[in-house]
Amino acid sequence: MRVLLSLLVMGLLAMLPGSSYADEIEGANDPVFAQAVQTWLNGEDLTALKTLAQLSHDGNPAAQILLAEIASRGHLHTHTTYMMARKDRVALLRFPMGVSGRSWLTFAQQREPLARALLQSRQTDAQAASIAALVELGEPMAALRVGWHMLAREEAPALLNVMAGIEAGLPEQATLLLGTAHDQFQALYGPSNMMAPSNRPTLEDDVHWRLGLVAFPPTPLSLVENEASRERAMALSDDVVAWTPIRRFCEAHCADSMQTCTTVGAAALLSASPYLLSSPSERLIPNDTYWSSPRMTADLARQTENVRSWPEDSRFRQIDSCYFASMADAQKQHGHAK
Secondary structure (H helix, E strand, C coil): CCCCCCHHHHHHHCCCCCCCCCCCCCCCCCHHHHHHHHHHHCCCHHHHHHHHHHHHHCCCHHHHHHHHHHHCCHHHCHHHHCCCCHHHHHHHHCECCCCCCECCHHHHCCCCHHHHHHHHHCCHHHHHHHHHHHHHCCCHHHHHHHHHHHHHCCCHHHHHHHHHCCCCCCCCHHHHHHHHHHHHHHHHHCCCHHHCHHHCCCCCHHHHHHHHHHHCCCCHHHHHHCHHHHHHHHHHHHHCHHHHHHHHHHHHHCHHHHHHHHHHHHHCECCCCCCCCCCCCCCCCCHHHHHCCCCHHHHHHHCECCHHHCCCCCHHHHHCHHHHHHHHHHHHHHCCCC
């Protein structure tokens, strides 16, 4: 099996900034779409979703892509749609067809390569092909999520093959992904002359830890039982870009315990899925725009485990009582209120 040209080259590519896309997504400059995006960022979900749905019916690809991505992430809409009748919920989030409707990506793909790549990323047999396109089209976190899903299915050879051909810039996280893929390949197939140890991307210890915290956030149990691991995660917490929304929440509510608050907040997320708090579409709404928006506290609260599920005397809760009190207030307002 032909694998990769050189993991060393990939290590260098992983340090390049940006991506190669240049053209705007069709419909992104429509003032009505721009207003709908701002309305959504302001937390006015129903109004924004209704506008995006109408734009989607009118054939706006940007609206179709964004609405499809919001629809695919329950925490971004269920607080608004869970009480709706099924028919109304489908009509709001998808193209009405049959019982469950169809994703708007199936229509946007006719005019926008990004929609095509996002659809491929959901299809197991097409995921490898989607990675290069997602990176090139301005969705690097989506591409890396696909890569981790492929490794979960032990598809290191296919992943290494496709990433060896990527010429666009990759985020720093790609270095950890490639190193893990290299290790999996060696474990599955043994040493290979094409994959000599010198070609494996290497990371300084702190960098490896920091990138690992993004892909695999700490768990409550690990923070409680492993003091050394907890201290290290806390020491690196200021530099984990993906934790920016948690860090900003802690800065607003627990400024005297920023590092413990941020680390506990990362461990309390509902899922350890990589890049959980990223924008529904980096291309249409850059991460920092999303993270800086009025809706971010609400989305963070909804994507965090109900903090009241930990007893008052929980050792996890005792790591940072300010975080638990502040997040309980946020969840009472935005989610987990019962």
